[in-house]
Amino acid sequence: MQELHWARGDTQVVVTAALAGMACALPGNWLVLRRQSMMGDALSHTSLLGVVGAFLLAYAARSAGWVGEAAFDGVLVLSMYAGAIAVGVLTAVLTEWIRSLGRVESSAALGVVYTSLFALGLLLVRLMANDTHLDLNCVLFGRLETIPLESIGQTLPRVAWIAGISLVINLVLVVLLFKELRLSAFDPALATTVGISARVMHYGLMTITAGTIIAVFESVGSILVIAMLITPAATASLLTRRLGVMIVLSLLLAVVAAFAGHFAALTLPSLVMRAIGGPEVESAGTAGMIAVAGGGLFLAAVLLAPGEGVLPRLWDRLQLRIRIETEDLLGWLYRREEAGRGIPLSASVSESWPDPAASPFERLLSRAGERRAISAGLVQRTGKELQLTDAGRKTAEELVRSHRLWESYMAAHFPLPEDHLHETAARVEHYLGPDLRDELSQELSLPDEDPHGRPIPGEGRIENRE
Amino acid sequence: MNGFLFSSAMLPVAETLFAALQLPAYNTQVVLAGTFLLGVAAAVTGTFMLLRGQALAGDVVSHATLAGVVLAFMVAEMFQAGSGRSLAVLLTGAFLAGGAAIGLTTFILRTTRIRQDAAMAISLGVFYGLGISLLTVAEDFPTGNVAGLSHFLEGMTASLRLSDVQLIGSLSLLAIVLCGVLFKELRLLSFDRDFAATQGWPVGLLDLVLIGLIVLVAVVGLKAVGAVLVVALLIIPPAAARFWSDRLSRMILASAVIGGASAVCGTVISTMLPSLAAGAVIVLSGAVLFCLSLAFGTERGLVWQAVHHRRTTRRVDRQHLLRAVYEIIEQQPEPGEQGSRYGEGEKPDRPHPEPDIRHRPVNRAQLQNCRRWVPARLERSLKQSIREGMLEPVGADAWQLTEDGAVSAQRIVRNHRLWEMYLISQVDIPPSHVDRDADDVEHFLPPDVIESLSRQFAASSPGGQIPASPHLLPPAEQ
DSSP: OOOOOOOOHHHHHHHHHHHHHHHHHHHHHHHHHTOOOOOOOOOOOHHHHHHHHHHHOOOOOOTTTOHHHHHHHHHHHHHHHHHHHHHHHHHHHHHHHHHHHHHHHHHHHHHHHHHHHHHHHHHHHHHHTTTTTOOOOHOOOOOOGGGHHHHHOOSSHHHHHHHHHHHHHHHHHOOOOOOOHHHHHHHHHHHHTTTOOHHHHHHHHHHHHHHHHHHHHHHHHHHHHEEEEEHHHHHHHHOSSOHHHHHHHHHHHHHHHHHHHHHHHHHHHHHHHHHHHHOOOOOHHHHHHHHHHHHHHHHHHHHOOOSSSHHHHHHHHHHHHHHHHHHHHHHHHHHHHHHHTTTTSSSSSHHHHSSTTTTTTHHHHHHHHHHHHHTTEEEEEEEEEEEEEEHHHHHHHHHHHHHHHHHHHHHHHHOOOOOOOOHHHHHGGOOOHHHHHHHHHHHHSSSSSOOOOOOOOOOOOOGGGG | OTTTHTTTOOOOHHHHHHHHHSSHHHHHHHHHHHHHHHHHHHHHHHHHHHHHOOOOOHHHHHHHEEEEEEHHHHHHHHHTTGGGGOOOHHHHHHHHHHHHHHHHHHHHHHHHOOOHHHHHHHHHHHHHHHHHHHHHHHHHHHSSSGGGGHEEEEEEGGGGGGGHHHHHHHHHHHHHHHHHHTHHHHHHHHHHHHHHHTTTOOOHHHHHHHHHHHHHHHHHHHHOHHHHHHHHHHHHHHHHTTTTSSSSSHHHHHHHHHHHHHHHHHHHHHHHHTOHHHHHHHHHHHHHHHHHHHEEEETTTHHHHHHHHHHHHHHHHHHHHHHHHHHHHHOOOOOOOSSOOOOTTOOOOOOOOOOOOOOOEEEEEHHHHHHOHHHHHHHHHHHHHHHHHHHHHHHTTTTOOOOHHHHHHHHHHHHHHHHOOOOOHOOOOOOHHHHHHHHHHHHHHHHHHHHHHHHHTTTTTTTGGOOOSSSOOOOOOO
């Protein structure tokens, strides 16, 4: 592997990216909660028009002599923010207007508005390219990589300061307006009745989002902002259901994505190219890789999130299947004992356990169930034979009681033929607790036999079995 | 990469026009045909997507294609130097990446509780980030020139070659034909997917076909108008068509016309002014057509809505005027009778004979007092009623009902009072409030409702007579 040179410049890149990511993640949380994620995408596109329009006006003002050379840079920056915010709010207003007039979904209205404004922005960039110093590539793709070159001799580069200030502003707003934001995100109707204007919250959020986009577009590129806005917040929403925790997590994830993204940008391309025998290449673009790293974190959350990740859910289902196998084994051994009472059994257990007709995977599950039964002391293995222990017999009795009570209940309440009762009972027996069994038994006035004429064991009274 | 923005620096205008005039007409026609077909194909497929509520799926696809394009370029270059520039290769990569992005969105939606908007934003961001990263990697490739790849963001209509246009045109045509063949199925899918499923249609497959069509169009549009703007071709024409019709077949037609027209306009304009990127001009032409549709669309365009609203308001005004005339006359003593019909504060409780309402002029002061009209509005209603032959002027500032006017006025007053009685007896509105409540509805009562109301209140209006007002009428000053 190529030696990794981590220079001071790399730290600057990561710090800038982390600050930008955190600044974006804050409004992103609310966009995700309010189901307006694509609004972030739209604003990141239309901000181009805002920036270009502001540039045009500022240069026009300079050539008209309204703005002096000395103040020009400040005016340029200010007008850029004002322009982007104005266009951002305009996007939201036009979208709402078209949605209500055209009776189309707001996503379609959004599509109409932002593509038109973006096209206008592109045209203006073309027209003004000669007169001003606006680099379209910078606007669209960002230039995190060039930070070290620009900030020689500075502790923190200028773009990092801007992103940091934006982060602080967003943080203060979120802390101050937390209650209002929360209420209007989760229950807009209630928010309106207690006097929080839905419109003010909506356009306020749009303003903040547009401002943040402008603050960070110079470093990460205007379109990639969408990844920084939404991905950490969406990832955090998979990991928790508490809003405060979600916001903090999204900030952490933004930092991790910034670091992982830059690291991957430095190392991954040459690694992959060497592995597949491709040509020698240098690093990949950091901004893009941060978006990819954010996606990787999201995917990890999708797979691993406790309680609702894909893998934990699969694991839970597997555990359930194994528990059912264990219980089925107990029930089967109990019925065997019941049938063979008095007469010695000719066939050995191992001939019909696990079920020879089952698929290899099911047999594997059966074996796992058996092991669990043995280790829990419910079943004893002597040679090839399996036998219930006393504790196992007690559990098995409860199961069989559940099964037969359910059969009786079904027979009493549904006009089903006798041979249709077993299937549902075999499924339900695993989910009936003592309370439900008692209730069933009471309702059926304490039956002794199931519809097939077999005895229903008592509740945990082993001594009564004989 | 830095070069591509400034590489086509603006030519002086004269030279530009000269170049445009010198452009072989054949080439222009070819490009025009390609963009036209693309515009129509995008408009037609976009209509189905709009109706399915997935208008922004094209957005995800078009952003994701960048990764596919660059990846295809790199793979092709590795196998054979120089082959990475083939449009077919790049479009294949784009198609696969677009499909993968939609696949990722669907996966997120199916396995998590992340909602559609966030799922789309995530897969858009991830794929676009990947594309941009790969672009920087591809720059280091020893073979092949990567500069053109970033043009996929903006499109390069002017540099389309005949072979490119043939590919774009035939794929667009394929999309259009597929939409035509599957019209019935796609319509069912767009409006009631569950019903389609219960009818036994393979909705999963149809979903896939529709997504495939979107990806196809988005990919085909890459080279012509650019990745970011092709989504506009998918969304703007269908959204504009919403203002022309609510019927799917007409909506698709309108959408296709708008899509094709904006493609043609944009291409022609950018041929004349090469400094304008064709993609952006096409989209802006579409935006202009959208604004026109929003204003003049026959279904819910602003102008027609305003005209309709004004017509209704004025009709209502005239009806109020006639009722006011009637009620003023009603309160006057019959010729030869002394005093008002009703004493002060006395409520009429019996059916009364209809006053002879013709040849009983009323003046402006009486009308003005009866309903607090804005004077100009009263004037307009008066003029229109005279033109309609409902009123005729008597002397300088007084009017009386014509024969038609008398009939109308009786009908209007009767409807009003029937509805008032209904509100009082069924909705428990106090008689003092019922006048203005009835105002909102009386003008829109269909004949069968009137019929049933008059049956219900037959006792108050024997023989179709006008019932007495259930409340005090505003006093008409003499």
